[in-house]
Amino acid sequence: MAWNAEPHLNWILTHARMKGLQVLVDGLGLRLRDEGMALMRVRLGMRTTHPLTAALSFLWEHGGGPIVQFTAPQGLETRSSYVGSPMEYIGQTRKPFRCSLREPLGPEDHVVLHELQRRGGTDYYGVPLDFVEGAGGILMLVSEDPEGFAEDDIVLIDTLATAIAPIAEAHGNFHLATAIAQSYLGPRTGQRVLDGQITRGDIEQTEAAILFSDIRGWTALNTTQSAEHALDVANRYFEVMSDAIDNNEGEILKFLGDGVLALFPSDGTDAGQVKACRQAISAAHAALGIAKLADLPVPFGTGIHYGALLYGNVGARERVDFTVLGQSVNIASRVEAFCGRLDEPVLISAPVARIAGVATRHVGTEVLKGMDAPMALHAPIGI
Structure with missing residues (x-):
């Protein structure tokens, strides 16, 4: 026809x-x-x-x-x-x-x-x-x-x-x-970019539980092993962290060398703060369990802090990056840095311990780099 x-x-x-x-x-x-x-x-x-x-x-x-x-x-x-x-x-x-x-x-x-x-x-x-x-x-x-x-x-x-x-x-x-x-960029941040949040300086202030994690002994691993082996280990570690963070409604914002920066957003209410902190702690706990099941050959430390941060685009005129800035981000990084020194796989700041309301052990009071006042560091019991 x-x-x-x-x-x-x-x-x-x-x-x-x-x-x-x-x-x-x-x-x-x-x-x-x-x-x-x-x-x-x-x-x-x-x-x-x-x-x-x-x-x-x-x-x-x-x-x-x-x-x-x-x-x-x-x-x-x-x-x-x-x-x-x-x-x-x-x-x-x-x-x-x-x-x-x-x-x-x-x-x-x-x-x-x-x-x-x-x-x-x-x-x-x-x-x-x-x-x-x-x-x-x-x-x-x-x-x-x-x-x-x-x-x-x-x-x-x-x-x-x-x-x-x-x-x-x-x-x-x-x-x-x-x-x-x-x-x-991750599903949430990626959607923001697709929705048009692409201008340098397009930044908002928000609150979140911030999780930093990285491999212990990364420098030694690179010195003693081939680059291919080190890369394989890093990718396995990233998969462990990704599964744990995704399953607890967090989002990996960046892979930083051998480390991970993740956010657990909060709406700022009391309930929102509790939920974000508990999700971050749960993700840290899950990562250790997944790593054991996956026989991950390297240890890693995880630090968690809660606070306000700036979330958005920074950079040069023709090259921008979607990132987070602020003292809360720095504190989370400093908390993680003590995991190796205190021999703890997971450390949380005093504000996270207070907000989350979970059982913890006080493992030390330390002066974090860039801060004048010392801060109590806690390890969640059961991790």
């Missing part, structure tokens, strides 16, 4: 582009199916830049339940599900790929084609979505019509793909920006 592409193009460019790629893929499958194209599947895939995710896919299947966005982990290029597949061919050549599933397939045909044929697919067609930057995406459709796709169907798909490409690229760029912001 001869298709009128205009209604579908209008829908793509007005409604679907505002709703996200999953809505676009779902709607496209349903619209074309309702107008007579016997579609079995529509899939949109594209590569992404993310430390854990190599690609995003959005899938619609006729007669199936709701399917949400799914991801492919890093290392996709080496997996049998990708090597030799239509996706690899389209991705490398940037040319369309079509395969009739009405005839017997051979061993040279990828397993995905055999699977679609067994499920009743009769024709496979994939078309590249060309982006201005990057590798682009791929739109793949599978027919279950006994005759497969008609040539008018292919013309329509190619036409619609040209309209879908820039929309997919825009959503991909947003995903990239989100991934970069959250990977390098």
